[in-house]
Amino acid sequence: MSEISLNEDFEDPSREEWLALVDKVLKGSAFDKRLVSRNADGLPIAPLYTRADTIAEAQNAVPGKAPFQRGSAATVEDYGWDIRQSHGDLDPAATNKELLQDLSGGVTSFTL
Numbered sequence: 001m002s003e004i005s006l007n008e009d010f011e012d013p014s015r016e017e018w019l020a021l022v023d024k025v026l027k028g029s030a031f032d033k034r035l036v037s038r039n040a041d042g043l044p045i046a047p048l049y050t051r052a053d054t055i056a057e058a059q060n061a062v063p064g065k066a067p068f069q070r071g072s073a074a075t076v077e078d079y080g081w082d083i084r085q086s087h088g089d090l091d092p093a094a095t096n097k098e099l100l101q102d103l104s105g106g107v108t109s110f111t112l
Contacts, residue, residue, distance in 0.1 A: 019031075022035070082109055084108070084110065085102045085107045085110055086110070086111040086112075087110060087111070087112055
C-alpha cells in the first residue's frame with residue numbers, strides 16, 4: 001500500500017500567516033476570548049497546536065518513563081504499558097486486515 005500525500009503541492013503555512021487569516025475572520029474580536037477555551041481545571045486549550053508547542057525531549061519519550069510524555073513505542077515487558085484492541089468479527093480475512101492496521105497504529109495486544 002503506498003502512501004498518499006495530500007499536501008505535497010502546498011507550502012507549509014507559517015503561524016503568522018494562519019493568525020492573519022484568523023484575524024480576518026474574527027473581525028477585531030479578541031483571539032483569546034473567542035478561540036481559546038478552558039478545561040474543567042481552567043487550563044487553556046488553544047485552537048491549534050504545532051510541533052513547536054511540544055517539549056523537545058518528548059519526541060523520543062515512551063509511556064511510563066520520564067519525562068512522562070506520550071511516545072511512539074513501548075513494550076509491556078519494558079514499561080508495563082499495554083495498548084489493547086478488541087476484535088469480534090467472525091470473518092478471518094477482515095479480522096486479519098484490522099489486526100495488521102492496529103499493529104501499525106501502535107496496538108501491542110488484542111482481545112479476540
